[in-house]
Structures are given as structure tokens and as C-alpha cells.
Amino acid sequence: MRLEVDITGKTYSSAAGGTHEVLAPVSFALQSGEVGVLIGPSGCGKSTMLRIILGLDRDFDGHVARPPQARIGMVFQEPRLLPWRSVEQNVRLAAPDVTDAKLSELFKILELEAHRSHFPGELSLGLARRVALARAFAVEPDLLVLDEPLASLDDALAGRLRDEIATLVASRPVMTLLVTHSLDDAVRLGDRLFFLSPRPARIVAEVPIDIPRDTRGEAEIAAIKASLAQRIQDGRAERDIS
């Protein structure tokens, strides 16, 4: 399976009557088993891009080729759970085919066993985000989209959840698209990093990471981050000169 994104542009008309360019031409592709990471400043159009890729926004120029039968698992920026259904029902409604064993395993990994019958209103944000993750993984997706799944969580929890995401992603062949601000998350989870410009977004740099995810130690991660930071610095310097 393969996701091919070839957006040639996206504009929208504001209430005031002006037209705004949200996306410049953007194109990239993602293979099964690969984790692509979109990194860019806030408000650069990442969420718009995700909406187009997911088929929620059809009003754009270009083409997105998604395998038609691909199952999608999505973790939105906000958890987007159904407040009137329990945690377990929220997961089962999105993934009706999930087996009891699989569900128990997921809840165990994400430490949600105690909250199965709770309503989302009774959960902290961290827990609600974990439910959203459980829901996305329970559908056994072919395409997994994570829109800043770790934002606004404390470092310790974010780190644990990131490890859990890594475990889950490694457990099956899935095309994963992760949107994040955090270079750390990107380097730890990603196979290919796409750096985006401020609005209208375009891909400034595409950086593959050659070391397989599971063999990256702390030293390698630090080295990759350092070299990326250097590149970003250079990029800024170049831009400032020109």
C-alpha cells in the first residue's frame, strides 16, 4: 500500500471576502511500514493538509491517492471522543471488528483497564488522548494519522505514550503520518521527516533517517538532532542573507 500526496494548492475565502493561500504545492509519498513526520510552525496549514489527505476536505487543487480500501485510524489534536459513550464503547464503535483479546491488550498497553466503563467527561486530558490512541489502533489501520497526539502533556507522560506509539506502530505494517512541533518526537518516531515552511506551507526539506527505529539509541538520536538543528540554523542563515 502506498499513499501519494500531490497537492498543487489550496485557498480559502475568508468571511471578509479575501482569498488566502493555505497550501503551496506539496507532494510526497509514504510506503507501508513507514512513519512520515510533518514538522512545521503553528498555523502553517498542517491540519488542512491532513484534512485533505483524509478526504474530509475535497475543495483543493491536486490529487491524493489513498488505497480505496485502506482503513484509517486517526488521532485528532483534541481527543474527539463521544461524551455520551463509555471508553470501551467509544473504541468499539469505531472498530466493531476488534476482538476482546485485542481490546484488552490495547487497554493494557495504554493503561486504560480501570477506565473501560468511564465516560470521557470523567477522564483527564492525558487519559482521553490515550483512549483516542486506543481507538485509532483498534481499527488495525492501514493508514494511521496522528495530529500532535502528545501536545499539552507533561514530559514524562508524553515520553511513555511516545514509546507506546512506537511499539504499536512497529507491531504491524502501517503507513503512519505524524504531525508534531517536537523535533525530539520526530527523530524518535519518524523514518522520514518533512519540514514545512510557514503559511502557505510547502516542504522545505525532506530528511530520511537511515537508522531503523528500533536500533536508534540515545547517542544516535542526539546526533541526528544535532545535525538537524545545524541544518535548520544554516537554513535560517541562508534565508536571512537572501
Next chain:
Amino acid sequence: MLRLLSFALFLAIWWTAALFVGGAKLPSPPAVLNVIIAEAASGALFLHLGATLARVALAFVLAMSLGSAIGYLMGRVKLADRLGDPWLILLLNLPALVVIVLAYIWAGLTEAAAIAAIAINKLPTAVVTLREGTRALDRSLDEMASVFAMPRWRAFRHVVLPQLAPYIAASARSGLSLVWKIVLVAELLGRPNGVGFEIGVAFQLFDTPRLLAYSLTFAAVVLVIETALVQPFEARATRWRPRAA
């Protein structure tokens, strides 16, 4: 407990007022109770109450289901909203009496005409409430359902319907009280049975105890249905909300 106290206060005021005004205009509670018992013993009370309740039930179900469907459609589809809006405003402002009289003239003094007239009176308020509810639906949850490829019916049942439930409950509540009021007028004007018919007869004979006997039993039935059916439904529909402190 407080409810009982408030009811006792009502009885006390009634009784004292009856003593001052005199039995012909305002009979005392025991006098009315006697009539209720007599009517119940002859079976007439249950016959008339039953007839009225059946009409209420039919008209209410008809208006609620049709009104909810139209309101949902108007909330979702802009074209339907534009087309339906003038009709809605017309129906909302049409006096109940006009609808009832016209229904009897056009369809005859029939059961169908009565029920249709009552339903038409309730319909527009159901449409308005449900349209408002549909407009307030959370788009982000629709998107979630669409991304996870939920089948239409499942998404409607688990994503849309729970959001509409408070609106349906509100509409049922206000609608029921509207139907209670209108059904009596419809019966008074063109039906040979029901509480409205009996009240008409009592009015012609200036039979105040009988009038009060029927109105109060009717009010009691309304109260029971409100507390036994409508309020539990409302509570169930909103049970997932964290309790207000």
C-alpha cells in the same frame, strides 16, 4: 415532600375560596371528589379520558416523528431550509382554532380530521427545535465518524442522536403541553366524546363540579405522564453529563 406541601397549600386556598364564593361558582374539594367518584363508577370518566389520551398519543407521535424528520432535514440541507422556512413561519403563527375549524370543514367531523389538526399545531414547534438542534451538531464528531468510516446508521445512532436527545426531550415536553391544550378545543368543537366534549357539556349546563372534576382528573393524568415518562427520558438522555454542583 415540598411538592406535597405545595399541593396541600393549593387545596387549602381552594377550600377557603369555595367557602367565600359559594358552591355554585366554586364547589369545594369534596364536592368535586364526589363527582369524580360517581363518574368513575359509571365508567364514563375512563371512556372520555381514554378517548382524549388516544388522540393525544396519536397526534403527538405523528407530529413528533414528522416534525423531527423535517427539522433534521432543514438543519442539514440548506435548500430544504430555504424552501421550508416560509411554511414554517406561516404554521407557527396560525391560530390553533383556525387549523381545527378548517380541518373539520374540509375533512368532516372525523377522528382523522381532529388528530391531523392537533398534529399540525404541534408540528412547527418540533421542526424549529430540531432544526436548532441539528444546526448545533458538533462537526468535529461528524468528521471523526467519517474518518473511521462508520456506517451511516451507526453514526446517526451514536454520534448524532445523542446530541439531538436534549432537543427531542425539550420538544416533547413543550409539545405535550401544547397538545394537551389543543386536544380539548378540537374535542369541544367536533367530537362526541373525550374530556373536551364533557367540558363543553358541563359549560352549557353551568355544571361547575362536573367541569372541575374532568379538568382536574385530566390535569392529574398529565402530571403523572410528565413525571413518569418525560422526565425520566430527559434524565436518561443527559445522564452522561457531569452533574452540576
